[in-house]
Amino acid sequence: MTVRSILDSKGHQVLSVEPDAKLAAAVKILGERKIGAVLVMSEGRIEGILSERDIVRALSERGAGVLDESVSAVMTRKVVSCRESDTVAGIMEMMTLGKFRHLPVVEEGRVVGLISIGDIVKRRVQEYETEQEALRDYIKTA
Numbered sequence: 001m002t003v004r005s006i007l008d009s010k011g012h013q014v015l016s017v018e019p020d021a022k023l024a025a026a027v028k029i030l031g032e033r034k035i036g037a038v039l040v041m042s043e044g045r046i047e048g049i050l051s052e053r054d055i056v057r058a059l060s061e062r063g064a065g066v067l068d069e070s071v072s073a074v075m076t077r078k079v080v081s082c083r084e085s086d087t088v089a090g091i092m093e094m095m096t097l098g099k100f101r102h103l104p105v106v107e108e109g110r111v112v113g114l115i116s117i118g119d120i121v122k123r124r125v126q127e128y129e130t131e132q133e134a135l136r137d138y139i140k141t142a
Contacts, residue, residue, distance in 0.1 A: 003091060003105055004084035006123050007113040014104070014114050016041040017050070019072035023058070026050055026071050037102040039114060040075045046104060046111060048075035081106040084113075088120055095120075 016039040017026045029038055030052065037051040050071055058066045058074040066074065081104045082091050091103060095117055105113040 001088045001123065001127065002084065003082055003086045003088065003113075003115060006088070006115050006119050007084065007105060009123070010113075010115070010119055012113045014039060014111050016111075017071055018042060019047045019070060019075070021071045022067070023050075023055065023069055023071055023074055024067040027055060027067065030055075036116065037114075039079075039104055039111065040071055041111070044110070046079050046081070046106075048072065048077045049079050049102060049104070050075045051100075051102060076100075079104060082115075083107060088123065091115075092117075092120060 015029060015033065015035070017029065019040050019042055026038060030036070037049055039046055040048040040050055048071075054074050054076055058069075062069075080094065080098055080100065082094070084105055084107055095101065095103060101117045103115050104111050105115060
């Protein structure tokens with residue numbers, strides 16, 4: 001199974017914010033969309049990623065005043081990405097070792113999607129259910 005198969009079922013929509021957007025505005029987007037991270041992009045390029053973890057760390061270190069700061073002051077700057085042809089097993093290992101939950105999908109320098117560990121788990125559960133059903137059908141006909 002590849003990243004492409006996850007994006008084909010999930011969709012390719014990617015939400016992003018500008019680096020100079022206020023953190024409070026980004027928090028509102030995360031809350032309204034019920035998502036855990038948003039890409040920080042400028043002129044089509046990834047500048048960083050802002051996750052719930054980044055926000056919690058900033059709040060614990062600097063207090064509620066951080067919500068008036070720019071996203072660029074809080075975001076994770078080193079962003080790891082993957083390609084549509086990457087295997088789910090490979091990106092699961094990458095996410096586990098890197099201790100992150102969101103991964104932008106980039107093809108030829110262009111962001112084509114964003115996947116989360118939740119997307120991967122959902123897809124794996126669907127695979128297992130399909131396998132179980134196939135085994136049940138096989139046993140019934142044997």
